[in-house]
Amino acid sequence: MDIFKFFFHHDLRLDQLADDKAPADEGTLEDFMTPTLTFSRFYLTGTLLEEQQIGLSCLDHKNDVLVQLGKALNNFHWHSPSSPDSSLKKQVEKLSPRNALIGSPSPESRMTDLVDQLRRNTPDLSSVKDPLQTVLKEKAIVLYKEEAEHGYDIQILSMNNIYESFFHAFKKLISEQFRFFSINSKRINNQRKFYFELHSIDRPPHGAEEVHKDTVLYQ
Numbered sequence: 001m002d003i004f005k006f007f008f009h010h011d012l013r014l015d016q017l018a019d020d021k022a023p024a025d026e027g028t029l030e031d032f033m034t035p036t037l038t039f040s041r042f043y044l045t046g047t048l049l050e051e052q053q054i055g056l057s058c059l060d061h062k063n064d065v066l067v068q069l070g071k072a073l074n075n076f077h078w079h080s081p082s083s084p085d086s087s088l089k090k091q092v093e094k095l096s097p098r099n100a101l102i103g104s105p106s107p108e109s110r111m112t113d114l115v116d117q118l119r120r121n122t123p124d125l126s127s128v129k130d131p132l133q134t135v136l137k138e139k140a141i142v143l144y145k146e147e148a149e150h151g152y153d154i155q156i157l158s159m160n161n162i163y164e165s166f167f168h169a170f171k172k173l174i175s176e177q178f179r180f181f182s183i184n185s186k187r188i189n190n191q192r193k194f195y196f197e198l199h200s201i202d203r204p205p206h207g208a209e210e211v212h213k214d215t216v217l218y219q
Contacts, residue, residue: 001050002059002178003197005208006170007043008163009185014039014133039136040161043146043185044069045153047197054195055148061178065170066092069154072162072169076103076141079112095145097152098123104140111140118142132157167217174213183208 014037044065048058056062070088079102080091091101100118102111117131123146125132135142141158167182174180179201187207188194196204204210 001048001176002046002061003049003201004046004056004059004061004065004170004173004178004180005044005183005197006166006181007041007045007183007185007188009041010161010163011038012041013037014136014159037137037159039157039159040163041185042156042158042163042166043153044156045148047195049197049201052198053150055151056153057148057151059178061173063089064173064178068169068173069166072165073103073141076105077107078103079115081115092143092145092154097145097147099145101143102135102140103143104138111135111138118144120144123147164217167211171211171213171215174211180211181208182211 044056045054046056046059046065047054048060051058056065059065066089069092073088078088078091080095081099082094086094088101095101098120100115102115102118104111114131114135118128118135120128132142136157136159139159141156141160141162144155144157146153146155170180181197181204183204184207188205192199193205193208196208
């Protein structure tokens with residue numbers, strides 16, 4: 001059975017992009033009066049439950065997930081280190097871990113030049129903070145291929161809240177062999193909660209909600 005986990009975290013401060021755990025800075029009165037730019041982070045992962053294989057790419061339905069991901073993001077033009085004209089699914093499959101794709105609202109060539117600057121050598125984002133801010137401020141999104149325990153996961157950063165598109169796209173995959181959990185990252189503060197499916201699949205932690213075929217997304 002596939003356990004698909006879709007983590008979301010909204011209203012992250014762009015000026016603290018490198019470290020979500022950085023302590024809040026009270027700032028000055030000028031800072032308070034200036035609108036704060038925020039972004040959303042989405043993380044796609046999963047577990048092949050019986051085999052306890054951890055990683056989005058381990059799922060039996062991994063190809064279906066990538067196809068639905070492409071449909072959810074079909075309004076974006078993709079820029080990658082190679083094969084820019086192929087489908088999003090093929091681009092993700094060819095991408096190396098910690099490398100990125102950029103999805104822009106229009107086919108701007110300058111985004112292609114920024115792709116290489118987003119390549120990371122470490123798990124965190126501190127080394128690419130400046131190019132990330134440049135891309136996100138252009139209303140583009142960044143998709144990273146991340147290393148997982150037994151394969152790879154996907155991380156997506158966006159200044160637009162595109163949760164609804166993902167919700168409807170992945171909901172179509174629900175079956176007896178594909179369970180979909182929508183998870184608020186703010187509520188998941190330790191590894192046991194993150195990997196709850198290995199301990200208590202039918203008693204998910206607070207912040208993790210299973211999506212069913214009849215689940216309604218309230219605005």
